[in-house]
Amino acid sequence: MSTIQRARLDAQLRDAGAVVGADSEPSVDEIRESFAKLMSSMPVPEGVRVDETVLGGRPALRVSPDTTAGPAAPAILLYLHGGSHVVGSPRTALGLTAGLVIRTGLPSISLDYRLAPEHPFPADVQDVVAAYRDLLDQGYAPESVAFAGDSAGGGLTISGALAARDAGLPAPAAIVAFSPGLDATRTGRSMTTKADADPLLDRAALDRLSSLYVVGQDRRDPLLSPAVTADLTGLPPLLVQVSTNEMLLDDARRLAQRAADAEVDVILDITAQVPHVFQSFTHVLDEAGEALDRAALFLRQHVRT
Template identity: 60%
Template sequence: MSRAQRAKIDAMLRDQPQPESPPSVEQMRAGFATMMAAMTVPDGIETTETVLGSRRALLVEPAGRSRAGTILYFHGGSYIVGSPETALSLTGNLVTRTGFRALSLDYRLAPEHPFPAAIDDAVAAYRALLDAGVDPASIAFAGDSAGGGLTVTTCLSARAAGLPAPAAIVAFSPGLDGTRTGESMDTKAGIDPFFTREGLQRTGAMYLAGQDPRHELVSPAQIGDLAGFPPMLLQVGTNEILLDDSTRMAARAREAGVDVILDVTADVPHVFQAFTGILDEADHALDRAALFLTQHVHPGES
């Protein structure tokens, strides 16, 4: 356990300047891009801009020999901010650890494009891969934060559209309950250095644009039908107000007969996996995620 590393990151996150009034969407996007640009992107990857469905995507590949397998990645950012570039430390590390390629989707963001635009883009991207002849047994969904939520809601929406399930789901600190009713919303208040209930209510209102959060594609940890889902890995930290999004999703998956691993790391913040190189737990968690992916992504077995 790296107590000193965890304490340093917690202090760094709490030391961020707090605006006197809520920032504009443009300020939120610029600030998030600046923060994520400081994360370590591994050597040994190549990136290429492409199109998946109707949206831009970033293809991230090993610089050397690759293995057959595709990670369809959904970046985080509360459905308001973020891009494939802000998630490059995560996609890059998954690629170098697995040898698979990753396609990181630039899905539409709220408030310009509220729910369910991001889910529609994600399903269209998955359909494009399938239409191109990519074996669903060779595809895994992965994502962080809001993108972690998209791994689940995209699977739900794809199933409703008659598409086959992917081989696996990996979700880092996923947002899975738009009703914000998990106990950790209160028990972790003040402990979480990233989020507050008020902040999540603000971005959630932008995403929903007046729609009811009691919807399977907004709150799957509460009301999602997970029957037939692929194996899932949920990674989360104990310092997150979103902790119970993962714990309740894991329980719901078990009840539905889904293979699920709930991987909880003590005293780490939201999407701690991004802090590779400065937090031992980040590298260890990514190693476990890569092992899970290589165990479940098997082309030709669908």
């Protein structure tokens, strides 16, 4: 456990302030620019090739191991970036996506799904289903496709899989969710008990961005709050990674319990005293790389290649 690293990172994030501050109301464009600037500082491992592509009618980045070109890979990761459903892109999640690609040896397609407020719920969920359907139509077997994502994208791995199930599509091989947002009702105890411990997220900012995404929808909709109301029956094995310092801690805890109640294989992987989506900080935090190693092992165990 890297106590000094964790304490130093926590202090740095607090000095820099949350990605979206509670004391002002910047425009959506300003929030997007600030988030992109923060994420551009995250390392992208060497040994990957990045190509623009299209999946399910949406732009995407294909991130592949940088090896001699050969036959199409028999398995693939569908990656969904974070950003509260309002900010972010495949570029902002490139470090995480590439980290999984390097560790698993599997290519990934990171989806540029539609964002609020221009496209509120359920546009992004529909984009995930369309992307997964496109992969199946291309000939990928469901047992060779895994969903992975962080923060809001982590939540979309669950909501997208549920919507795909309800559309009659087969379940993917596995789901990996980093610090997922899974409760639009914001009723988890950790939203209050971890408010001071969380150096990155801010309740007022989360509520503002959530209002842009949810608009007039019922926040108890299973696709908005799967940790609260969803029937998770039929989902594939899940790995959920989260930190004890996160306001979203109870989103992960409650989802894991619902998954177990639905007879779904689930691993709840909790790391102490690290920030939201700590897996991004591989350059300054030993636990980040170690968590990605565990996620890669989980994927290799469940995805057919």
